[in-house]
Amino acid sequence: DIQMTQSPSSLSASVGDRVTITCRSSQNISNYLNWYQQKPGKAPKILIYAASSLQSGVSSRFSASGSGTDFSLTISCLQHEDFATFYCQQGYGAPYSFGQGTKLEIK
Amino acid sequence: QVQLQESGPGLVKPSGTLSLTCAVSGGSISTNNWWSWVRQAPGKGLEWIGEIYHDGSSRYNPSLKSRVTISVDKSKNHFSLILTSVTAADTAFYYCARESTYRSGWYEFRWFDPWGQGTLVTVSS
Numbered sequence: 001d002i003q004m005t006q007s008p009s010s011l012s013a014s015v016g017d018r019v020t021i022t023c024r025s026s027q028n029i030s031n032y033l034n035w036y037q038q039k040p041g042k043a044p045k046i047l048i049y050a051a052s053s054l055q056s057g058v059s060s061r062f063s064a065s066g067s068g069t070d071f072s073l074t075i076s077c078l079q080h081e082d083f084a085t086f087y088c089q090q091g092y093g094a095p096y097s098f099g100q101g102t103k104l105e106i107k
Numbered sequence: 108q109v110q111l112q113e114s115g116p117g118l119v120k121p122s123g124t125l126s127l128t129c130a131v132s133g134g135s136i137s138t139n140n141w142w143s144w145v146r147q148a149p150g151k152g153l154e155w156i157g158e159i160y161h162d163g164s165s166r167y168n169p170s171l172k173s174r175v176t177i178s179v180d181k182s183k184n185h186f187s188l189i190l191t192s193v194t195a196a197d198t199a200f201y202y203c204a205r206e207s208t209y210r211s212g213w214y215e216f217r218w219f220d221p222w223g224q225g226t227l228v229t230v231s232s
Contacts, residue, residue: 001169034218043202043222044153050209050216087153091217095168096143098153 006099023088032092109134111223129203
């Protein structure tokens with residue numbers, strides 16, 4: 001099974017900051033990597049699919065890159081509504097797996 | 108716009124069977140998509156349980172495979188999850204989701220979207 005590891009596990013930042021979250025897979029997954037945002041009490045929401053493709057309707061403040069085993073999600077100019085928990089997920093093959101999550105909090 | 112809605116008992120006794128249904132509205136379940144169940148223990152991360160296609164083909168997470176069955180009912184436009192021999196460790200929010208796809212040449216990318224709102228299932232006597 002493919003293991004996904006995110007870092008950091010938590011992050012404090014201020015409105016207007018730029019932050020980057022990283023995700024590493026235990027084996028080469030090409031660009032079969034998705035990013036989700038989850039707010040308390042809500043289902044996850046897709047932000048990025050295929051490692052770098054922005055889902056329709058998602059703010060262009062979100063961008064992502066990577067291929068192989070190393071990936072990153074960047075949020076530029078943080079807004080209040082961006083504070084949440086973020087998960088990466090590999091879609092390379094079943095069983096699909098998620099990172100442990102990165103909780104982004106307001107400083 | 109496709110919407111998903113989970114339903115089922117919110118409380119299951121230890122050693123009992125968890126049974127949930129995901130109703131699909133706004134579109135047919137018989138599209139070229141797989142349909143998944145994902146769970147999340149309170150305060151924890153996300154765990155993929157398994158997936159099904161409208162022809163009944165299914166795949167499961169090996170960590171749960173011996174206890175999980177996912178089925179589809181095209182006439183009712185829904186799919187279901189059964190998890191047997193539950194313990195407190197199975198207490199979680201259970202989400203159903205469609206696997207959206209993007210094809211580029213030989214490659215097919217999948218991600219979970221949309222999701223149901225989720226339903227909390229507590230395993231307790």
